[in-house]
Amino acid sequence: MDRAATAAKIAELIEPFNKKGVALTDASTFAGDLEWDSLTVMDFVAAIEDEFDIIISMNQQAEIETYGQLIDAVTKLQG
């Protein structure tokens, strides 16, 4: 799946977690803009992992702060 298709799928998955309806750009942050706590992050990561059949380890998660970084990481992890 290329970056655009990955981004579209992630946008779909993020919907139920984006309770405040924040408009997303590549620079949007999960902790700041979306105001997610660690539990929400955990549930969202599980949803992404299961959709794309990948692992995003805690070590990798620590480096993903923005929506754009997540799309890049998932695109790459699909190999």
Add this chain to the structure above:
Amino acid sequence: MTDLFSKFDPLIQQRETLLATGVTDPFNLVMERVISPTQAICNGRETILLGTYNYMGMTFDPDVIAAGKQALDDFGSGTTGSRVLNGTYAGHRLCEEALKEFYGMEHAMVFSTGYQANLGIISTMAGKGDYIVLDIDSHASIWDGCKMGDAEVVPFKHNDIEAMEKRLKRIPEGAGKLVVLEGVYSMLGDIAPLKDMIKVAKDNGAMVLVDEAHSMGFIGPNGRGVAEEQGCLDDVDFVIGTFSKSVGTVGGFCVSNHPKFEILRLVCRPYVFTASLPPSVVHTAATSIRKLMHAGNKRAHLWENSRTLHKGLTDRGFQLGTKEPQSAIISVIMPDLERGAMMWEALLREGLYVNLARPPATPAGMTLLRCSLCAEHSAEQVQTIIGMFERAGKAVGII
């Protein structure tokens, strides 16, 4: 200059707001005098202890106390050294022998605390390029062990076998895998379906570590824990445990059947770079562990207490962490931190001590009043406790 303390401002604020309501600080209680495993003097009042992890009531056992006093006389107050240098005394060996017998395993390694046992074994066993797959509700010592090592850390939803399996299957071929589970999860007092989880872990080529801190001494026919109860202890590569719960003192351990296990004594930093336990502690622990091997009646009474309290609180309308009693921990769910603290204080005034547990220690942001029963609680004490809960719950408006 940036004040490095500023990151704690939200917590400082939350504490100030809570204490401004006039509630007693729940995290600053002093046990002024301890009368027995189930009673102490707190704030000048005689109090029933229902939040101590002293499951088997061994802290005042006459044989245990005598062993500790004798060790103080014979070996002095401390070892002043590491286990691998001058800090292994006869008592440390006695303790490891007692553990091997207790669990029926080949190897045992005694650490200075249970926290260090998890920290040491997890960070040493899973190295760079390896994967740790762990339950999201794992204890802080497990998470800290993951953080200290160089392995990739992959959590899964609490007790979710399918979520664990999916993650194991996605790990690159050839990578080392360590699955970390607990027998009893101490916040809600629920147990893990270890038999099924360990089978999935083994089928996927993982080694398995199980923390049995909250089950040792009373779960399983010989008190070896949840893995023994479910008939899968032989498939566990590492059992982690503690002396600070059923054993009744302080210290931690790992038991294993792995033929290369002893090398860990040289490579496990939280084992090497700290002073060993004092002689009095290891002699009390060894004596207590041996007595726990023959504590069938106490185990049965503890289970009775757990069932009675669970039913009593359920009947009075409290919301509990588990539908049926699964361990010696009965967790009462509070609507929020403020009412949790009020209820905690109301119970203390009744003469009952329980643990107030709050995030980040608790799952899903819950505030809990955590009750841990003791084999030394009498049936009358349990009835008294239920009455105290009822009065306090009505006074605070929780039931």
